[in-house]
Amino acid sequence: MTQTAPAPQTPQASFRPALLDAEETMTRDQIEALQLTRLQETLAYAYSRVPLYQRKFDEAGVHPSDLKELADLAKFPFTTKEDLRQEYPFGMFAVPMDQVARIHASSGTTGRPTVVGYTKQDLDTWATLVARCLRASGVRPGMKVHNAYGYGLFTGGLGAHAGAEKLGATVIPMSGGQTEKQIQLIHDFEPDAILCTPTYLLTIGDAMIHKGLDPRATSLKYAVLGAEPWTQEMRHELEEMFGIKACDIYGLSEVMGPGVAGESVETQDGSHIWEDHFRPEIVDPFDLTKTMADGETGELVFTSLTKQALPIIRYRTKDLTTLQAGTSRPGHRRMGRISGRSDDMIILRGVNLFPSQIEEIALRIPELSPHFQLEITRPEGRRMDELTVKIEPREGTTAEQRAAAAATLRQQIKIHIGSSCRIDVVEPGSLERSNGKLRRIYDLRTKE
Ligand code: DLL
Secondary structure (H helix, E strand, C coil): CCCCCCCCCCCCCCCCHHHCCHHHHCCHHHHHHHHHHHHHHHHHHHHHHCHHHHHHHHHHCCCHHHCCCHHHHHHCCCECHHHHHHCCCCCCCCCCHHHCCEEEEECCCCCCCEEEEECHHHHHHHHHHHHHHHHHCCCCCCCEEEECCCCCCCHHHHHHHHHHHHHCCEEECCCCCCHHHHHHHHHHHCCCEEEECHHHHHHHHHHHHHCCCCHHHCCCCEEEEECCCCCHHHHHHHHHHHCCEEEEEEEECCCCEEEEEEECCCCCCCEEECCCCEEEEEEECCEEEEECCCCCCEEEEEEECCCCCCCCCCEEEEEEECEECCCCCCCCCEECCCCEEHHHCEEECCEEECHHHHHHHHCCCCCEEEEEEEEEECCCCCCCCEEEEEEEECCCCCHHHHHHHHHHHHHHHHHHCCCCCEEEECCCCCCCCCCCCCCCEEECHHHC
């Protein structure tokens, strides 16, 4: 349970550890003991209430009673986005519809949307966990929070909103888009924190600069950013641009929404997964029988431990990362930076490449901006795919500096990733700006 402060606090109120949820201070042993009982309950609950789970467990020859210790989870079958699509819209709900208090959906790029549901208790847990994340990232009761995650079926807007309210903050429910209005409200309402995607914060900062405003002069002190991969270099860019502390928040609709994991402002060393509610695993995406040890990279898989409307068993996120021991919340493990989704991996002449790798390299070159797109083409008559990095230079750079920066980028990509590519330094302001989750990859192969 979240312990709310007895009286309204000012933003300056010093942080008291007593404000942490009791579960945040649990030891690893306590967490794992809690996980075991919750996991046993969840498996039995899912098996008895969701036909798809019953079918899949039966086919795999496992029964919920086979889970005697945490490692036994590896015997159970995975759940994929495809399962949710097949059961569209409500086939995976474990409660009757009159107990479903809210529905969200994620569109994805192809096929049917995936639909997720929440009971009142699920919504309360969700708000509690988002509140934990916001507090870890520096937000305090009494602060004003500008929420620029999109409201609607996307879990970002309403998820972040409920968490900020639960924390005791004052929420400004701006939603995504309308960048001019965002700037106006940030100026007029003087929020302490902003919640949005990293690329959208960049859009807002950029637009401020173009209007002759200084992003460092706003009232903002904290940003809680997620919903898309971002790098340490992008963190540095945004922290410098606004003079703020920027922390990560991670989540996905199928598992809950934002707030599955969140980063502490004191350590800024990756998001702690709230393991009292989710059991994470890292598996080898090419050999799903192989569970990876802490520190090894693989695909992140989640099992929910308390969800009522949509219990989710070994859900394959497609997100590639590592698990490491917790630091500021030692009982809960931390996620490494997400290098990308396996869906977003470009395989160029046998070399695997993620947009975040390009971001990391480009932002170390002072003449280049964080605005870039990746185009994949297959020129006529050629058997090989080509990658073009379209990137904007920093304003005020000369033609010579731009050419030199392009050559450096090309060389650094070759050295660090192993791919040859074309670099197209385009005019500042010419690439599409983010309104939320930014599309970085343009695959033009089918059009040729
Ligand atoms: O993006 C939930 C969310 C909203 C998280 C707001 C954080 C803030 P989906 O639309 O279902 O849900 O997309 C989930 O987005 O599998 C990751 O690939 C990516 N993602 C989410 N957070 C992060 C992050 C929301 N902090 C998918 N870093 C996930 C990297 C992220 N990728």
